[in-house]
Amino acid sequence: MPTLRDAAGTLTLGGVSLVDVARVAETPSYVYDLDAMAAEARELREAFGSQRHRVCFAVKANSAGAVLRALAGQGCGADVVSGAELVLARACGVPSDAIVFSGVAKLGREIDFAIAEGVTIQVESVEEIGRIAERASDLGARARISIRINPAIDSAALATHANIATGHDEAKFGVLVADLPAALDAASRSDRVSLVGLSAHIGSQLTDTAAYVDAARALFAIAREVRQAHPLSFVDTGGGFGIDYGAGCGARPADFVRAVCRELAHQGLGDVALYVEPGRSLVATHGVLLTRVIQRKVSGDQRWLMIDAGMNDLLRPALYQARHRVVPVETSGAPCATVRVVGPVCESSDDFGAHDLPEGGFSLAAVLDAGAYGYTMASRYNGRALPAEVFISGGRIASITAREDWSAWAGDRARAGA
Numbered sequence: 001m002p003t004l005r006d007a008a009g010t011l012t013l014g015g016v017s018l019v020d021v022a023r024v025a026e027t028p029s030y031v032y033d034l035d036a037m038a039a040e041a042r043e044l045r046e047a048f049g050s051q052r053h054r055v056c057f058a059v060k061a062n063s064a065g066a067v068l069r070a071l072a073g074q075g076c077g078a079d080v081v082s083g084a085e086l087v088l089a090r091a092c093g094v095p096s097d098a099i100v101f102s103g104v105a106k107l108g109r110e111i112d113f114a115i116a117e118g119v120t121i122q123v124e125s126v127e128e129i130g131r132i133a134e135r136a137s138d139l140g141a142r143a144r145i146s147i148r149i150n151p152a153i154d155s156a157a158l159a160t161h162a163n164i165a166t167g168h169d170e171a172k173f174g175v176l177v178a179d180l181p182a183a184l185d186a187a188s189r190s191d192r193v194s195l196v197g198l199s200a201h202i203g204s205q206l207t208d209t210a211a212y213v214d215a216a217r218a219l220f221a222i223a224r225e226v227r228q229a230h231p232l233s234f235v236d237t238g239g240g241f242g243i244d245y246g247a248g249c250g251a252r253p254a255d256f257v258r259a260v261c262r263e264l265a266h267q268g269l270g271d272v273a274l275y276v277e278p279g280r281s282l283v284a285t286h287g288v289l290l291t292r293v294i295q296r297k298v299s300g301d302q303r304w305l306m307i308d309a310g311m312n313d314l315l316r317p318a319l320y321q322a323r324h325r326v327v328p329v330e331t332s333g334a335p336c337a338t339v340r341v342v343g344p345v346c347e348s349s350d351d352f353g354a355h356d357l358p359e360g361g362f363s364l365a366a367v368l369d370a371g372a373y374g375y376t377m378a379s380r381y382n383g384r385a386l387p388a389e390v391f392i393s394g395g396r397i398a399s400i401t402a403r404e405d406w407s408a409w410a411g412d413r414a415r416a417g418a
């Protein structure tokens with residue numbers, strides 16, 4: 001359990017009381033346990049056994065430098081989706097040959113940078129191969145590419161939110177199996193690209209291994225054929241390992257990895273490196289959004305708890321109807337009641353849902369499992385400053401990135417168009 005209560009009943013993360021965190025960091029703030037994230041990566045890597053592998057952390061889940069450095073320290077690579085994420089990963093010590101660059105609409109200059117850095121570009125269309133070959137030729141270089149295959153897994157089979165299912169045949173992602181011959185042909189025709197891998201990513205927050213293994217099986221069968229002509233150095237089964245947001249999660253990240261390793265060996269591909277691209281599962285449960293109670297309100301039968309974190313800080317509930325547990329930081333003897341927890345943003349969807357919480361006796365609350373897709377999806381909507389970030393390691397606060405100053409936002413916007 002990532003969050004625990006100390007002897008006084010106060011919620012802690014990584015051994016630090018969240019009351020102490022709120023004394024030194026303005027709320028709302030994301031608080032991360034770096035050691036637990038590193039341990040998560042270590043545990044996942046152990047699941048590969050002797051299989052050659054690479055865990056490419058999906059930077060979109062959490063782009064904080066301290067997080068990337070902690071994961072890179074465990075030998076993780078990175079899955080990036082923009083030039084900026086690529087620069088970030090390199091700046092945090094991730095070697096170029098441990099980075100894969102995905103995305104359906106990469107800019108020309110992003111492609112140039114990736115080629116110059118020698119990272120593997122995951123191509124998502126036949127057309128993109130031609131673009132990359134041309135740019136590599138202009139640079140007098142050779143690009144490393146892998147083809148992201150869309151295995152056409154029915155999104156209904158994933159039991160995840162439709163917005164985060166990506167491996168079905170109507171998605172914009174990847175090359176359909178029917179288009180693969182054209183993609184291979186484009187790769188073979190150009191001496192400016194080397195096809196070094198094949199990948200797939202079917203969706204996020206998968207809570208059982210079946211669809212993931214189905215997609216891997218299909219990918220590996222294709223890899224067996226493709227490697228007759230192209231010496232593949234890796235196959236990449238993507239990310240998507242789910243976590244338990246409170247409603248349960250049948251499969252652990254290591255279960256996905258072990259199942260896919262078995263399938264890889266079964267298909268005689270044990271000599272090829274296995275890449276995975278987890279984001280959420282490495283970091284989500286080891287981060288909380290620490291927030292202060294602003295006020296309570298009773299209107300008719302409805303009880304509201306207004307907090308200082310909103311949908312601009314954590315978008316997941318508004319965008320995916322995601323439920324994050326909200327718990328009081330201080331323990332109180334007050335009786336519990338069902339309250340609707342909402343933020344300050346002027347949108348009805350700025351709503352963290354109904355929670356059973358004490359009727360009083362606490363001034364701080366924690367939104368749990370907020371270490372992934374929290375800060376990275378935050379915005380300044382309604383003139384709200386981006387939240388603080390607090391990094392815990394070795395049982396103490398290792399560093400704090402302060403909350404933005406909201407008056408700076410007002411000045412910036414006043415200058416817009418001036």
Ligand code: LLP
Pocket residue numbers: 058061079102164166201203204205238239240241277278279280281316320372373
């Ligand atoms: N690889 C690719 C190509 C991806 O598109 C993604 C996520 C990942 C890896 C990492 O997936 P993960 O292991 O984190 O599930 N904002 C949404 C999730 C969007 C995921 C997009 N792609 C959320 O908050 O649930």
